[in-house]
Amino acid sequence: MLNRLAYRYHQILERHFPEQRLFLKSDTETRFIRLRPATQIMALVGGTLALAWTIVATALIMMDSIGAGSAREQSARRQALYEQRLNALSADRDLRAEEAARAQERFNIALTQISEMQEKLLASEDRRRELETGIEAIQDTLRHVIKERDIARGEVERVTLALNEQSGVATEAGRVADAMATLEFLTGALGDAAEARNEGLAEAEAAREEARLIAEAKEAQELRNEAIFARLEEALTVSVEPLEKMFREAGMSPDDLIEAVRKGYSGQGGPLTPISFSTSGGIVTPEEIRANAILNGLDRMNMYRIAAFKLPFAMPVKSAFRWTSGFGYRRDPKGAGIRMHEGTDLAGSYGTPIYATADGVVVHAGWDNGYGRLVTIRHDFGVETRYAHLSQIRVEVGQRVSRGDRIGDMGNSGRSTGTHLHYEVRLGGTPVNPMTFIKAAKNVF
Incomplete structure (x- = not known):
């Protein structure tokens, strides 16, 4: 049974793949190679597999080339977006630095104006005090004049009494004349004192008005300074927070980096030099404290910039x-x-x-x-x-x-x-x- 099936299988193969002979002829003899149906089938299958492998490999290579081209285009687009964002950030950083420089200049001008206003306010206060002192002196003089008037009046009465005793005659006309003279003297002295007092009061009112105007101007200047400080502090926060976040995400401590940078870059100068406080016991103003805080923040941002260029944050x-x-x-x-x-x-x-x-x-x-x-x-x-x-x-x-x-x-x-x-x-x-x-x-x- 098995032999019959093998025979039929062999006949089928012979029908589709008849036995072939490959003759090899030389000068002295002729040889041949027998290609049986099974051998031909194996060769056909091997060739088919090789052809299929060639087609698949070619397709894979073409797909890889297409994918590589697409990846290059995406990388180019990402690179362009990266450069565009870098340029925008650089422009924004330069703008922030320029705004900080202008704000620092406006702050210095404001400090100068405030200093001048304070000097005027102190001068008006001194003048007011002088006027008050003058008014007090006039009042003292007036009291002294009234006292002298009373003394003079008593002296006149004493002299009049003495004259009456000596002469025994005291006419009504004489008394009236003496009283009128005394009254005229006192009226003149009181008028002069009242006029001097009125002048002192007017000067004091003018000094108070000037002090009020100076206080209003100082308050307006303080409001402008507050707006400038707020913008500077906001710009500083927007610039420093991303840098601190970048260092923390890289696993590095911002404070340690700042300390290490300061060891190599310990010099300070230019617009970032902190405002020096007076050592003569004067009171430090809140504006000076806020200005120093902003300048310290700008100095810290500069240290961050130096550290960023010394760490591998680029591609x-x-x-x-x-x-x-x-x-x-x-x-x-x-x-x-x-x-x-x-x-x-x-x-x-x-x-x-x-x-x-x-x-x-x-x-x-x-x-x-x-x-x-x-x-x-x-x-x-x-x-x-x-x-x-x-x-x-x-x-x-x-x-x-x-x-x-x-x-x-x-x-x-x-x-x-x-x-x-x-x-x-x-x-x-x-x-x-x-x-x-x-x-x-x-x-x-």
């Missing part, structure tokens, strides 16, 4: 690229099992420029086993960045670089499966996720 690649592998454990692309990936990979075209992400000093520039061509930059605050698998190195050991300086070109050197940049960030020698710094800076730079 190492500015051309089109795509993320291929992130920070953390992954399956090794060379088949070495699960291994820790201590950086992040950015794939792009061969020779794509690579830039330093912060100010620092190059401590390594050469070949390093699995890293291939490697550039290592040491930054402040114990931070270090590494740029691996480069095709070309454009810096030397000991060279000081700034953020945005070109340090090499993207390549495929070392233990790599394709053109890309392996980018690492280390804190105190321990690798950390570079995306922490990149994401922390996305709303600031």
Whole structure:
């Protein structure tokens, strides 16, 4: 039964795939190769599979090319939006700085005006006190005159009595004449005293009116100063809070950064110098306290700016690229099992420029086993960045670089499966996720 089925199967194969012979002829002999139906079927199946594999591989390559093109366009659009936002933030920062400078100038003018008003107010107060002193002197004089009048009146009565006793004659006309003379003298003295008093009161009222006007002008100036201070404090808050948030999201303490920056940049000057208080025991005004708080905030923002340029908050690649592998454990692309990936990979075209992400000093520039061509930059605050698998190195050991300086070109050197940049960030020698710094800076730079 099995032989019959095998025979029929063989006949079917012979009908569709008859046995073929491939003759090989030489000068001395002729040989042939027998191609049985099973062999022909295997060859046909193998060729079909090879053709199908070729078609699938071609389709995958085309889809990858299309996807890469789309990713490049998206990266270009993101890059354009990033640059546009950076320009807008730079313009806004410059505008805030210009507004702060103008506000500082207006504040200095306001302080000068307030000082002049205070001097006028003190002068009017002194004048008022002088007038009050003059009025008191006039009143004392008037009291003295009245007292002398009373004494004179008593003296007149005594003399009149004495004359009457001596002469025995006291005419009514004489008494009337003496009384009229005394009354005229007293009336003149009282008129002069009243006129002097009225003049003193008028001068005192004028001084009070001038003091009221000066107080109103001072109050208006204080309201203007309050508006200026409020705008300055608001602008300072809007500028400083994103920087503090960026440092905290990167895992760094803003206060420690400020202290470290001050150790290297301890000088102060220019418009950010705090207002010096008098040491002669004078009272410090609230305006001086608020002005010093604003100036300290501006100085802190300046320290943040210096620290930001010394930390890797920038992108190492500015051309089109795509993320291929992130920070953390992954399956090794060379088949070495699960291994820790201590950086992040950015794939792009061969020779794509690579830039330093912060100010620092190059401590390594050469070949390093699995890293291939490697550039290592040491930054402040114990931070270090590494740029691996480069095709070309454009810096030397000991060279000081700034953020945005070109340090090499993207390549495929070392233990790599394709053109890309392996980018690492280390804190105190321990690798950390570079995306922490990149994401922390996305709303600031």
